[in-house]
Amino acid sequence: MKLIKSLTMLSLVGAMMASCGEKKNEETVDTAEELVEEAVVVEETPNIVGVASANADFSTLVAAVGAANLVETLSGEGPFTVFAPTNAAFDKLPAGTVESLLKPESKDKLTAVLTYHVVAGKFEAAAVIDAINSNNGKFEVTTVQGGKITLSLVGGNVVLTDANGGTATVVIADVAASNGVIHAIDSVVMPK
Template sequence: MNKRALSLALAAGVLALAGCNSQNQAHKDEASKGSEAVKQAGDKTIAAGLDQNGSFFKAAKAAGLDSTLAGPGPYTVIVPDDAAFAKLPQGELDSWMKPESRAELTRVMTNHILPGTVLAADIGKAIDDGKGKALLATMGGGTLTATREGDNIVLTDGAGNKATMANADETLANGVIHHVDGVLMPAKKA
């Protein structure tokens, strides 16, 4: 390799590395905001912060996710209220709670969990940066689309079901809970 080609390759490498570092720093800055909120939350975990008699906690327990939500995290958990579960077709939640349906229940529940601590402001910024929408990857391998309707953040699943954030940023020791008014289903298996 001649000197000029080597110099150009080195310069390109330095520029690429600088770009990665500034991008990584932006991600670290955003993550530190959520992490700081989690530090201020004390010792109460997401599992302990959920309504122990609520449909979401009962379903999380049936799926074996209660111990995960009591673990170190951090997680962002999108919790449908009991009224949202009541809107499901009659008997669907009861069917999911059966041991033979644990895999399907787990798919539904992990569609409500995001890795890391993602505050409502982070989602709002992602929507703004995405020119009106942001894609959020779930722990279940799905994608939720975040948009705004007026002042509200609305999450849409792969089937087009929508859930509006009603109470966001309940910060706990291992992450954050956002309460929503709808159950977000995973995409149908191909």
């Protein structure tokens, strides 16, 4: 009889331990699933305006985009390729040019200058270089402004030549954005 009581007690203790173990395993699985769900939060790449805003070297460009009311446009679906002048590029302009362009009465001219730096479509550096090489060393693109820019290679760097013969060199290529790509340039190019 003692043996039967002992076996019954052992069975009950085993059943209780097994059920506790199952509960613990279920809790562990739930906790692991929650951790995986939290870890799988995908960090989305910002759009062109967001990327430019996060980089201090583009603060003049960002201010100009705001003054021209182009934030919504450049935050749109795109895709866009932006040849983005750095602050140093804007500093090369004659004294007072940036200040003059940022005035409300210069909005149309500022919009023309900024959209002259934008091409519809996403063209990463490799595609730009292939297009230049496939077209006898020069490739002409039409900007969102409607003007043309000629792209070429000089010393392995992509160079933009504007409608007035002014040039700018790409200094940083392929800055990814959710709605396109940014190539930083060292001078401001100007439409006619």
